[in-house]
Amino acid sequence: MACGTPIPSVLTIHGIWPQHAKDVLIPPYNAANNLCYSKAPITDLVVLKAVGVVHHILSFDMVNEKFSTSPLPEFGGTLEQYYLELLDFHGMFGAIFYPREGNDKSFDLWVMNGSWTKQLSVKNVIGFQRPLGFWKNGELFLESSDQELVLFDPSIQELRNLGVHTYKETMHITAYVES
Numbered sequence: 001m002a003c004g005t006p007i008p009s010v011l012t013i014h015g016i017w018p019q020h021a022k023d024v025l026i027p028p029y030n031a032a033n034n035l036c037y038s039k040a041p042i043t044d045l046v047v048l049k050a051v052g053v054v055h056h057i058l059s060f061d062m063v064n065e066k067f068s069t070s071p072l073p074e075f076g077g078t079l080e081q082y083y084l085e086l087l088d089f090h091g092m093f094g095a096i097f098y099p100r101e102g103n104d105k106s107f108d109l110w111v112m113n114g115s116w117t118k119q120l121s122v123k124n125v126i127g128f129q130r131p132l133g134f135w136k137n138g139e140l141f142l143e144s145s146d147q148e149l150v151l152f153d154p155s156i157q158e159l160r161n162l163g164v165h166t167y168k169e170t171m172h173i174t175a176y177v178e179s
Contacts, residue, residue: 024065057086059093073116075108075148087133089119096131109129122154143171 002132021131056069073099075082082097089111098107103164105128109120132141140152142159149164149171 022065024067025061057095070112073110073118075080083130084129087131089134094119094134098131120154120156122152125152125157125159127159128152130169132171141173143169146173 010086026087056071058067058069061069061154072079072084077097077099077120081101082120085096085098087094087096089109093112095110095112096107097110097118098105103123106121106123107125108118108122111119117161127145128142129145129147130143132143132149134140135151140154142150142152143166144150144161147166147168149162149166151160151162152158
């Protein structure tokens with residue numbers, strides 16, 4: 001996720017051969033400061049998170065080569081109070097909101113399936129810094145306050161340390177999908 005960087009005005013789609021590259025204009029968006037975007041694909045979408053005045057998500061469908069916008073879910077706060085992470089949740093587009101302040105963190109997972117639905121709400125998870133992504137059994141990879149990779153099982157509210165240490169906010173999870 002890159003923040004404070006302007007969203008580009010053109011998206012270049014590359015084919016198998018260099019001569020198959022194609023430029024697609026990104027539609028104008030009405031967002032002021034604090035723009036963020038993620039070039040990581042989530043299912044068949046490239047997601048551009050325009051966070052500013054409008055609080056919308058601008059996404060590009062790679063199959064149909066079309067842009068669309070959708071509002072953020074009504075999560076009960078502001079982006080000044082909560083962090084937002086966009087991710088894949090079992091092949092669906094998901095958004096996790098978690099508070100910017102405090103050590104005892106909570107988070108809500110919202111999933112877009114035509115409209116936003118709150119899928120999961122977890123309260124008072126002690127010692128986690130930020131969510132990273134979901135694993136196959138619905139467990140959630142988290143970065144702990146001690147910069148360790150942990151796995152959280154929401155069904156039993158249990159954290160398991162996986163023994164991987166890193167520098168603060170450098171850990172990322174990338175989903176591998178076999179083609």
